[in-house]
Amino acid sequence: MARTDTVSPGVTLDEASVLMFLVAGKQFAVDLNRVQHILDYQAPTRTPRRPPYVEGVIQHKGRYLPLVSLRKRLGVEGPGPENPAVLLLAGVGQDPVVGLVVDQVVRVLSLPADKLLAPPPRVFGIRAEFIRGVANAGGRPVVWLDGTKLLTSAEPITLLA
Amino acid sequence: MTFPEAVGIVAVHPQRGGPATAKGECLERVAPAKQKARPRPEAPTAQEKFLLFRVGEEIYGLGLRGLREVLLPDGVTLFSSPPHQVCVALEHRGRKIPVIRMSALFEASPAGIPPTARVLLTQGQARPLGLLVDEILEMAEVDPARVGPLPALATLLSPSCFRGLFTRQDHIILLVNEDGLGGLDEVVQFYATGS
Numbered sequence: 001m002a003r004t005d006t007v008s009p010g011v012t013l014d015e016a017s018v019l020m021f022l023v024a025g026k027q028f029a030v031d032l033n034r035v036q037h038i039l040d041y042q043a044p045t046r047t048p049r050r051p052p053y054v055e056g057v058i059q060h061k062g063r064y065l066p067l068v069s070l071r072k073r074l075g076v077e078g079p080g081p082e083n084p085a086v087l088l089l090a091g092v093g094q095d096p097v098v099g100l101v102v103d104q105v106v107r108v109l110s111l112p113a114d115k116l117l118a119p120p121p122r123v124f125g126i127r128a129e130f131i132r133g134v135a136n137a138g139g140r141p142v143v144w145l146d147g148t149k150l151l152t153s154a155e156p157i158t159l160l161a
Numbered sequence: 162m163t164f165p166e167a168v169g170i171v172a173v174h175p176q177r178g179g180p181a182t183a184k185g186e187c188l189e190r191v192a193p194a195k196q197k198a199r200p201r202p203e204a205p206t207a208q209e210k211f212l213l214f215r216v217g218e219e220i221y222g223l224g225l226r227g228l229r230e231v232l233l234p235d236g237v238t239l240f241s242s243p244p245h246q247v248c249v250a251l252e253h254r255g256r257k258i259p260v261i262r263m264s265a266l267f268e269a270s271p272a273g274i275p276p277t278a279r280v281l282l283t284q285g286q287a288r289p290l291g292l293l294v295d296e297i298l299e300m301a302e303v304d305p306a307r308v309g310p311l312p313a314l315a316t317l318l319s320p321s322c323f324r325g326l327f328t329r330q331d332h333i334i335l336l337v338n339e340d341g342l343g344g345l346d347e348v349v350q351f352y353a354t355g356s
Contacts, residue, residue, distance in 0.1 A: 045333035046219055047315040048267030057315050057326065059333060064326045066314035094313035151314065 016111045018144055019087065020137060021102040024076045024159060026124055027142040028102075029109060030089060031132075034147060036097060037088040038105055051154075058099055060088065067099040073150060074126070075158035092147035100147070109142065111135045116144070125160035129153075208302040211336060212281065214294040217269025222301065222336045223281055223292065224324070232280040234293055248347035251280060251291050258282070259351040260291035261342055266318070269295075285343020288352060292342070301334075303327050308336065319345075 018029035037060070044056030044067040053072035057064050065088065071080050080103055087100045111133070119131040123143050130153070132144040211222035236252045237260055251260045260280055263269070277296040284290060308325040316323070321341030326333055342348070 045335075047311070047335065048216075048219075048269070049317045050315055051317060054314055057312060057333060059326075059328055062309070064309045064312060064333070066312040068314065098312075098314065 014113050016113075016116065016133075016144070018109050018111060018142075020106040020109045020142055021085070021087070022104045022106060023070050023074060023102055024161075026159070027106070027137060027140055028070075029111075029135075029142050029144045030087065030100075030147050031144075032108060034089045034092060035087055036090050039086040039088065039099070041084045041086055041101060055101065058086075060097075060099075063097065065097050065099045066095055067101060068151065069101045071101070071103070073157065075156060089147055093151040098147075098151060109135075109137055111142075111144070119143075125158050127155075127157075130157070207305065209305055211301050211303060213298040213301055213334065214279075214281065215296040215298060216263045216267050216294055219267075219269070220298065220332060220334050221263075221294075222303075222327075222334050223283065223339065224336070225300070227284040227339050228281060229284070229289075230282040231297060232282055232291070234274055234278050234280050237274070237280070237293065248345070248351050249293070250351070253282070253289075253291075256289075258289045258291050259348045260293050261345070261348065262293045264293075264295060266345075283339045285339045285341075285348065288343060290339060290343050290348065292337070292339075301329055303329075311335065 017032040019032050019035050020027055020029045022028070039060065042058055044058045046056040047054070050056065053069050055067045055069050055072075058067050059065075067086065069080075080101075084101050084103055085105045087102060087105070089098050089100055090096065092098055116133040116135050119128040119134050121128050123131055123134060123141070126143065126145075130146055130149050132146050135142045135144065210225040212225055212228060213220055213222050215221075232251070232253065234251075237249050249260050249262060250257045252258075274293070275295050279294060279297050281292040281294060281297075282289065283292065308327045310325050311320065311323045313320070319341060321344060322338055323341065324336040324338045326335055328334070
Protein backbone atom coordinates (compact mmCIF):
# COMPACT_ATOMS: atom_id res chain seq x y z
CA MET A 1 0.00 0.00 0.00
CA ALA A 2 1.33 3.46 -0.83
CA ARG A 3 2.21 5.60 2.14
CA THR A 4 0.90 9.09 1.91
CA ASP A 5 2.02 12.26 3.64
CA THR A 6 -1.44 13.73 3.59
CA VAL A 7 -2.94 11.82 6.53
CA SER A 8 -2.04 11.32 10.16
CA PRO A 9 1.08 9.24 10.78
CA GLY A 10 0.25 5.56 11.05
CA VAL A 11 -2.49 5.68 8.45
CA THR A 12 -1.23 3.90 5.37
CA LEU A 13 -3.90 3.27 2.78
CA ASP A 14 -4.90 3.70 -0.81
CA GLU A 15 -8.53 4.16 0.04
CA ALA A 16 -10.30 4.12 3.37
CA SER A 17 -13.89 3.01 3.88
CA VAL A 18 -15.61 4.91 6.64
CA LEU A 19 -19.12 5.22 8.01
CA MET A 20 -20.27 8.81 7.99
CA PHE A 21 -22.71 10.16 10.56
CA LEU A 22 -23.93 13.40 12.06
CA VAL A 23 -23.52 14.85 15.54
CA ALA A 24 -24.82 18.34 16.25
CA GLY A 25 -25.09 19.00 12.54
CA LYS A 26 -21.46 18.16 11.79
CA GLN A 27 -20.18 15.28 9.69
CA PHE A 28 -18.00 12.71 11.36
CA ALA A 29 -16.79 9.25 10.40
CA VAL A 30 -15.36 6.10 11.92
CA ASP A 31 -13.43 3.27 10.32
CA LEU A 32 -16.01 1.01 8.67
CA ASN A 33 -13.99 -2.07 9.68
CA ARG A 34 -14.76 -1.27 13.30
CA VAL A 35 -18.52 -1.11 12.81
CA GLN A 36 -20.19 -4.43 13.70
CA HIS A 37 -23.81 -3.35 13.71
CA ILE A 38 -26.03 -0.30 13.58
CA LEU A 39 -28.90 -0.41 16.05
CA ASP A 40 -31.87 1.67 16.97
CA TYR A 41 -31.40 3.47 20.25
CA GLN A 42 -32.54 1.62 23.34
CA ALA A 43 -32.65 3.13 26.81
CA PRO A 44 -29.68 1.77 28.75
CA THR A 45 -29.50 0.56 32.32
CA ARG A 46 -27.66 3.28 34.19
CA THR A 47 -24.57 2.09 35.97
CA PRO A 48 -23.27 3.75 39.13
CA ARG A 49 -20.57 6.43 38.98
CA ARG A 50 -20.15 6.16 35.26
CA PRO A 51 -18.06 8.61 33.20
CA PRO A 52 -20.15 11.65 32.20
CA TYR A 53 -20.37 10.57 28.55
CA VAL A 54 -21.39 6.98 29.33
CA GLU A 55 -25.14 6.50 29.47
CA GLY A 56 -25.07 2.98 30.91
CA VAL A 57 -25.11 -0.54 29.54
CA ILE A 58 -27.26 -2.38 27.03
CA GLN A 59 -27.49 -6.00 26.05
CA HIS A 60 -26.98 -7.19 22.51
CA LYS A 61 -26.91 -10.84 21.50
CA GLY A 62 -26.22 -11.99 25.03
CA ARG A 63 -23.38 -9.55 25.61
CA TYR A 64 -23.35 -6.43 27.78
CA LEU A 65 -21.90 -3.30 26.20
CA PRO A 66 -21.29 0.23 27.44
CA LEU A 67 -23.37 2.88 25.68
CA VAL A 68 -21.38 6.03 24.98
CA SER A 69 -22.97 9.29 23.89
CA LEU A 70 -20.75 10.96 21.32
CA ARG A 71 -22.66 14.20 21.87
CA LYS A 72 -21.67 14.15 25.53
CA ARG A 73 -18.11 13.07 24.74
CA LEU A 74 -17.80 16.06 22.44
CA GLY A 75 -19.29 18.34 25.07
CA VAL A 76 -22.44 19.14 23.12
CA GLU A 77 -25.08 20.68 25.35
CA GLY A 78 -28.76 20.02 25.06
CA PRO A 79 -30.80 16.98 24.08
CA GLY A 80 -30.16 15.20 20.84
CA PRO A 81 -32.68 13.87 18.33
CA GLU A 82 -35.52 11.64 19.48
CA ASN A 83 -34.32 8.61 17.55
CA PRO A 84 -30.54 8.52 17.49
CA ALA A 85 -28.60 5.57 16.13
CA VAL A 86 -26.17 3.30 17.91
CA LEU A 87 -23.00 2.13 16.20
CA LEU A 88 -21.51 -1.05 17.68
CA LEU A 89 -17.77 -0.56 17.39
CA ALA A 90 -15.23 -3.31 17.97
CA GLY A 91 -11.70 -2.85 19.22
CA VAL A 92 -11.88 0.78 20.29
CA GLY A 93 -10.93 0.42 23.92
CA GLN A 94 -10.78 -1.99 26.82
CA ASP A 95 -14.19 -3.44 26.09
CA PRO A 96 -14.55 -5.78 23.10
CA VAL A 97 -17.53 -3.85 21.74
CA VAL A 98 -18.80 -0.36 22.56
CA GLY A 99 -22.12 1.21 21.56
CA LEU A 100 -21.65 4.75 20.26
CA VAL A 101 -24.75 6.94 20.14
CA VAL A 102 -24.80 9.36 17.20
CA ASP A 103 -27.50 11.67 15.91
CA GLN A 104 -27.93 10.09 12.52
CA VAL A 105 -26.11 7.66 10.26
CA VAL A 106 -25.57 9.09 6.78
CA ARG A 107 -23.74 6.62 4.55
CA VAL A 108 -20.61 4.65 3.79
CA LEU A 109 -17.93 6.78 2.27
CA SER A 110 -14.82 5.80 0.35
CA LEU A 111 -11.95 8.17 0.94
CA PRO A 112 -9.11 7.91 -1.55
CA ALA A 113 -5.75 8.65 0.00
CA ASP A 114 -5.28 11.79 -2.04
CA LYS A 115 -8.57 13.19 -0.76
CA LEU A 116 -7.75 12.63 2.90
CA LEU A 117 -5.90 15.38 4.69
CA ALA A 118 -3.98 15.41 7.94
CA PRO A 119 -5.93 17.42 10.50
CA PRO A 120 -4.84 20.87 11.57
CA PRO A 121 -4.17 21.33 15.31
CA ARG A 122 -7.91 21.62 15.96
CA VAL A 123 -11.01 20.87 13.94
CA PHE A 124 -14.34 22.11 15.34
CA GLY A 125 -12.51 22.47 18.65
CA ILE A 126 -11.36 18.84 18.63
CA ARG A 127 -7.61 18.35 18.96
CA ALA A 128 -5.81 16.60 16.13
CA GLU A 129 -4.84 13.80 18.50
CA PHE A 130 -8.41 12.51 18.28
CA ILE A 131 -8.65 12.78 14.50
CA ARG A 132 -7.34 10.41 11.86
CA GLY A 133 -7.99 12.68 8.92
CA VAL A 134 -10.26 15.23 7.35
CA ALA A 135 -12.04 14.92 4.01
CA ASN A 136 -14.78 16.61 2.08
CA ALA A 137 -18.23 15.19 1.37
CA GLY A 138 -20.96 17.17 -0.31
CA GLY A 139 -18.97 20.34 0.03
CA ARG A 140 -18.69 19.97 3.80
CA PRO A 141 -15.86 18.68 5.94
CA VAL A 142 -15.95 15.15 7.31
CA VAL A 143 -13.89 14.51 10.42
CA TRP A 144 -12.62 10.94 10.64
CA LEU A 145 -12.40 10.27 14.38
CA ASP A 146 -9.97 8.01 16.17
CA GLY A 147 -12.45 6.03 18.26
CA THR A 148 -9.84 4.43 20.46
CA LYS A 149 -8.21 7.68 21.51
CA LEU A 150 -11.58 9.32 22.00
CA LEU A 151 -12.76 6.63 24.41
CA THR A 152 -9.54 5.95 26.27
CA SER A 153 -8.68 9.57 27.01
CA ALA A 154 -10.31 11.47 29.86
CA GLU A 155 -9.49 14.85 28.29
CA PRO A 156 -12.64 16.93 28.00
CA ILE A 157 -13.59 18.08 24.51
CA THR A 158 -15.86 20.93 23.53
CA LEU A 159 -17.24 20.86 20.01
CA LEU A 160 -17.43 24.33 18.57
CA ALA A 161 -20.64 25.36 16.86
CA MET B 162 -8.25 -58.44 2.31
CA THR B 163 -9.18 -57.36 5.78
CA PHE B 164 -10.69 -54.11 6.91
CA PRO B 165 -9.83 -53.67 10.52
CA GLU B 166 -11.84 -50.46 10.71
CA ALA B 167 -15.00 -52.10 9.56
CA VAL B 168 -17.38 -51.99 12.47
CA GLY B 169 -20.72 -52.51 10.92
CA ILE B 170 -22.55 -54.56 8.39
CA VAL B 171 -20.72 -54.92 5.15
CA ALA B 172 -23.06 -55.02 2.21
CA VAL B 173 -22.03 -56.41 -1.12
CA HIS B 174 -22.88 -54.22 -4.06
CA PRO B 175 -21.78 -55.23 -7.50
CA GLN B 176 -20.04 -52.48 -9.42
CA ARG B 177 -20.29 -49.70 -6.89
CA GLY B 178 -17.27 -47.76 -5.76
CA GLY B 179 -15.61 -49.05 -2.63
CA PRO B 180 -13.23 -51.75 -1.47
CA ALA B 181 -13.45 -54.86 -3.58
CA THR B 182 -13.09 -58.54 -2.76
CA ALA B 183 -10.94 -60.89 -4.72
CA LYS B 184 -14.09 -61.87 -6.57
CA GLY B 185 -14.61 -58.32 -7.72
CA GLU B 186 -17.56 -57.76 -5.48
CA CYS B 187 -17.70 -54.26 -4.14
CA LEU B 188 -17.95 -53.93 -0.43
CA GLU B 189 -19.43 -50.90 1.09
CA ARG B 190 -19.08 -50.12 4.71
CA VAL B 191 -22.40 -49.28 6.21
CA ALA B 192 -22.69 -47.64 9.51
CA PRO B 193 -24.01 -49.97 12.21
CA ALA B 194 -27.62 -49.53 13.02
CA LYS B 195 -27.81 -47.04 15.78
CA GLN B 196 -29.47 -48.12 18.93
CA LYS B 197 -32.17 -45.85 20.08
CA ALA B 198 -30.54 -43.88 22.89
CA ARG B 199 -32.39 -43.62 26.14
CA PRO B 200 -33.03 -40.00 26.91
CA ARG B 201 -30.70 -38.86 29.68
CA PRO B 202 -32.19 -36.81 32.43
CA GLU B 203 -30.90 -33.23 32.13
CA ALA B 204 -28.37 -32.40 34.78
CA PRO B 205 -29.81 -29.59 36.88
CA THR B 206 -27.93 -26.32 36.34
CA ALA B 207 -26.50 -24.88 39.55
CA GLN B 208 -28.50 -21.80 40.48
CA GLU B 209 -27.43 -19.10 42.87
CA LYS B 210 -29.85 -17.04 44.87
CA PHE B 211 -29.68 -13.27 45.00
CA LEU B 212 -31.59 -10.68 46.93
CA LEU B 213 -32.67 -7.86 44.63
CA PHE B 214 -32.77 -4.34 45.96
CA ARG B 215 -33.24 -0.82 44.69
CA VAL B 216 -30.84 2.10 44.97
CA GLY B 217 -32.18 5.23 43.31
CA GLU B 218 -33.94 4.07 40.18
CA GLU B 219 -31.88 0.99 39.38
CA ILE B 220 -32.02 -2.58 40.63
CA TYR B 221 -29.07 -4.45 42.05
CA GLY B 222 -28.47 -7.90 43.49
CA LEU B 223 -26.55 -9.33 46.45
CA GLY B 224 -25.67 -12.98 46.84
CA LEU B 225 -27.63 -14.66 49.61
CA ARG B 226 -24.76 -16.83 50.73
CA GLY B 227 -23.14 -14.13 52.83
CA LEU B 228 -26.33 -12.39 53.93
CA ARG B 229 -26.90 -12.61 57.69
CA GLU B 230 -29.76 -10.25 58.49
CA VAL B 231 -31.93 -7.51 57.11
CA LEU B 232 -32.22 -4.61 59.54
CA LEU B 233 -34.10 -1.39 59.86
CA PRO B 234 -31.78 1.59 59.51
CA ASP B 235 -32.49 2.73 63.07
CA GLY B 236 -29.34 3.54 64.87
CA VAL B 237 -27.38 4.48 61.78
CA THR B 238 -25.14 7.34 62.83
CA LEU B 239 -23.35 9.60 60.45
CA PHE B 240 -19.79 10.53 61.13
CA SER B 241 -17.33 12.52 59.09
CA SER B 242 -15.99 10.15 56.47
CA PRO B 243 -14.50 12.18 53.68
CA PRO B 244 -15.01 12.57 50.89
CA HIS B 245 -18.34 10.96 50.18
CA GLN B 246 -19.92 10.18 53.54
CA VAL B 247 -20.17 6.69 52.12
CA CYS B 248 -19.42 4.76 55.24
CA VAL B 249 -21.48 5.25 58.36
CA ALA B 250 -21.75 3.34 61.61
CA LEU B 251 -24.49 1.11 62.89
CA GLU B 252 -24.79 -0.04 66.48
CA HIS B 253 -25.75 -3.71 66.32
CA ARG B 254 -25.70 -6.19 69.21
CA GLY B 255 -23.18 -4.20 71.11
CA ARG B 256 -20.75 -3.51 68.31
CA LYS B 257 -20.29 -0.87 65.66
CA ILE B 258 -20.55 -2.09 62.11
CA PRO B 259 -19.59 -0.14 59.01
CA VAL B 260 -22.52 0.54 56.74
CA ILE B 261 -22.09 1.64 53.18
CA ARG B 262 -24.68 4.16 52.06
CA MET B 263 -25.21 2.69 48.62
CA SER B 264 -27.01 5.81 47.35
CA ALA B 265 -23.91 7.87 48.17
CA LEU B 266 -21.51 5.31 46.73
CA PHE B 267 -23.56 5.03 43.53
CA GLU B 268 -24.34 8.76 43.34
CA ALA B 269 -28.01 7.91 43.23
CA SER B 270 -30.80 9.99 44.77
CA PRO B 271 -29.17 11.63 47.77
CA ALA B 272 -32.29 12.85 49.58
CA GLY B 273 -32.27 11.28 53.03
CA ILE B 274 -33.18 7.75 54.02
CA PRO B 275 -36.55 6.64 52.62
CA PRO B 276 -38.99 4.77 54.89
CA THR B 277 -38.47 1.62 52.80
CA ALA B 278 -34.71 1.65 53.38
CA ARG B 279 -33.07 -1.38 54.94
CA VAL B 280 -29.59 -2.44 55.97
CA LEU B 281 -28.38 -5.70 54.49
CA LEU B 282 -25.99 -7.20 56.99
CA THR B 283 -23.48 -9.33 55.15
CA GLN B 284 -19.82 -10.25 55.23
CA GLY B 285 -17.20 -8.33 53.33
CA GLN B 286 -13.67 -9.72 53.44
CA ALA B 287 -14.70 -11.92 56.36
CA ARG B 288 -15.89 -8.94 58.44
CA PRO B 289 -19.41 -7.68 59.12
CA LEU B 290 -20.54 -5.14 56.59
CA GLY B 291 -23.86 -3.36 56.18
CA LEU B 292 -25.30 -2.08 52.93
CA LEU B 293 -27.91 0.65 53.30
CA VAL B 294 -30.27 0.29 50.34
CA ASP B 295 -33.44 2.15 49.37
CA GLU B 296 -35.75 -0.83 49.18
CA ILE B 297 -35.70 -4.62 49.28
CA LEU B 298 -37.46 -6.13 46.29
CA GLU B 299 -37.44 -9.88 45.85
CA MET B 300 -35.28 -12.95 45.48
CA ALA B 301 -34.01 -14.26 42.20
CA GLU B 302 -32.29 -17.47 41.17
CA VAL B 303 -29.63 -17.12 38.53
CA ASP B 304 -27.51 -19.59 36.67
CA PRO B 305 -23.97 -18.22 37.24
CA ALA B 306 -23.19 -19.00 33.60
CA ARG B 307 -25.68 -16.32 32.63
CA VAL B 308 -23.86 -13.61 34.57
CA GLY B 309 -21.87 -11.46 32.15
CA PRO B 310 -18.93 -9.21 32.96
CA LEU B 311 -19.45 -5.52 33.64
CA PRO B 312 -17.86 -3.49 30.82
CA ALA B 313 -14.80 -1.52 31.88
CA LEU B 314 -16.26 1.78 30.63
CA ALA B 315 -19.47 1.30 32.60
CA THR B 316 -18.24 2.62 35.94
CA LEU B 317 -15.42 4.54 37.56
CA LEU B 318 -15.76 2.46 40.72
CA SER B 319 -13.37 -0.40 41.27
CA PRO B 320 -14.46 -3.42 39.21
CA SER B 321 -13.99 -5.54 42.34
CA CYS B 322 -17.19 -3.98 43.74
CA PHE B 323 -19.25 -5.93 41.19
CA ARG B 324 -19.73 -9.53 40.19
CA GLY B 325 -21.35 -8.86 36.86
CA LEU B 326 -24.69 -8.39 35.11
CA PHE B 327 -27.66 -10.55 34.33
CA THR B 328 -31.02 -9.94 32.70
CA ARG B 329 -34.34 -10.71 34.32
CA GLN B 330 -37.67 -9.91 32.71
CA ASP B 331 -35.98 -7.46 30.34
CA HIS B 332 -34.25 -5.67 33.22
CA ILE B 333 -30.47 -5.63 33.44
CA ILE B 334 -29.41 -6.18 37.04
CA LEU B 335 -25.97 -5.37 38.42
CA LEU B 336 -24.68 -7.80 41.05
CA VAL B 337 -22.54 -6.32 43.80
CA ASN B 338 -19.56 -8.09 45.29
CA GLU B 339 -19.56 -7.81 49.07
CA ASP B 340 -15.86 -8.67 49.33
CA GLY B 341 -15.03 -5.88 46.91
CA LEU B 342 -17.21 -3.46 48.86
CA GLY B 343 -15.53 -4.60 52.05
CA GLY B 344 -12.22 -3.53 50.53
CA LEU B 345 -13.28 0.08 49.94
CA ASP B 346 -10.93 2.59 51.57
CA GLU B 347 -13.66 3.94 53.83
CA VAL B 348 -14.48 0.49 55.18
CA VAL B 349 -10.84 -0.44 55.67
CA GLN B 350 -10.30 2.84 57.49
CA PHE B 351 -13.36 2.18 59.64
CA TYR B 352 -11.89 -1.06 60.92
CA ALA B 353 -8.37 0.36 61.16
CA THR B 354 -9.45 3.24 63.41
CA GLY B 355 -11.64 1.00 65.51
CA SER B 356 -14.68 3.23 64.98
